[in-house]
Amino acid sequence: MVVGVLALQGSFNEHIAVLKRLGVKNVQIRKPEQLQNVTSLIIPGGESTTMAKLAEYHNLFPALREFVKMGKPVWGTCAGLIFLANKATGQKNGGQELTGGLDCTVHRNFFGSQIQSFETELPIPEIAAKEGGPPSCRAVFIRAPAIIEVGPDVKVLADIPVSSAVTANSSPAIQSEEELTKSEKKVIVAVKQGNLLATAFHPELTADTRWHSYFLKMEPETEDGTSAIASTSSVD
Numbered sequence: 001m002v003v004g005v006l007a008l009q010g011s012f013n014e015h016i017a018v019l020k021r022l023g024v025k026n027v028q029i030r031k032p033e034q035l036q037n038v039t040s041l042i043i044p045g046g047e048s049t050t051m052a053k054l055a056e057y058h059n060l061f062p063a064l065r066e067f068v069k070m071g072k073p074v075w076g077t078c079a080g081l082i083f084l085a086n087k088a089t090g091q092k093n094g095g096q097e098l099t100g101g102l103d104c105t106v107h108r109n110f111f112g113s114q115i116q117s118f119e120t121e122l123p124i125p126e127i128a129a130k131e132g133g134p135p136s137c138r139a140v141f142i143r144a145p146a147i148i149e150v151g152p153d154v155k156v157l158a159d160i161p162v163s164s165a166v167t168a169n170s171s172p173a174i175q176s177e178e179e180l181t182k183s184e185k186k187v188i189v190a191v192k193q194g195n196l197l198a199t200a201f202h203p204e205l206t207a208d209t210r211w212h213s214y215f216l217k218m219e220p221e222t223e224d225g226t227s228a229i230a231s232t233s234s235v236d
């Protein structure tokens with residue numbers, strides 16, 4: 001097993017540090033051809049517009065999309081979640097390219113700007129059942145997105161009441177009443193769909209390695225596992 005970590009921008013070093021702690025071989029991915037030698041991929045958090053510009057500059061999008069379609073495990077954290085989403089809303093400065101594949105709508109910066117970043121205790125029943133340990137994890141949300149809509153093949157691994165962020169901050173950057181209604185006052189912050197895992201927070205910034213262990217156990221999807229295959233991706 002060799003795990004690729006997209007190393008254009010953001011918290012790739014922190015993911016690599018966790019992989020090293022777990023004794024897992026890893027490769028920093030900066031060029032399309034490097035994806036050929038890895039069995040799975042982590043797309044880290046950072047700033048998704050910047051990351052997308054760099055990915056475009058390095059002509060990485062076709063290879064990234066192909067990697068997702070091949071059914072190999074891919075985990076997006078925060079900006080990485082935005083990359084994997086089929087649709088992103090809440091853009092301030094126009095759109096950006098997405099890898100797509102994850103049947104969901106993600107709201108960029110749902111919880112607000114940098115100063116509205118927060119930490120919370122997040123219940124993670126599925127992860128705790130598979131990996132053991134306490135029933136929740138410490139979750140670090142930095143200018144975090146949230147998933148406001150999911151398709152039928154998407155399994156929700158964690159959600160939080162919007163009010164928990166409101167308590168931690170003054171108010172989340174919900175842009176319309178409609179979005180708030182859609183979220184039913186709870187928003188999704190971790191999902192799995194076939195070979196794709198996505199978290200709106202940063203497990204690599206805590207000492208809890210259960211999310212990484214969970215990801216490392218994910219199997220590639222077989223040919224008939226069509227759920228992970230993106231048809232289109234778009235940005236509002």
Ligand code: GLN
Nearest residue numbers: 045046047048078079109
């Ligand atoms: N909301 C940020 C973005 O749009 C992502 C934040 C993060 O990765 N910590 O890129």
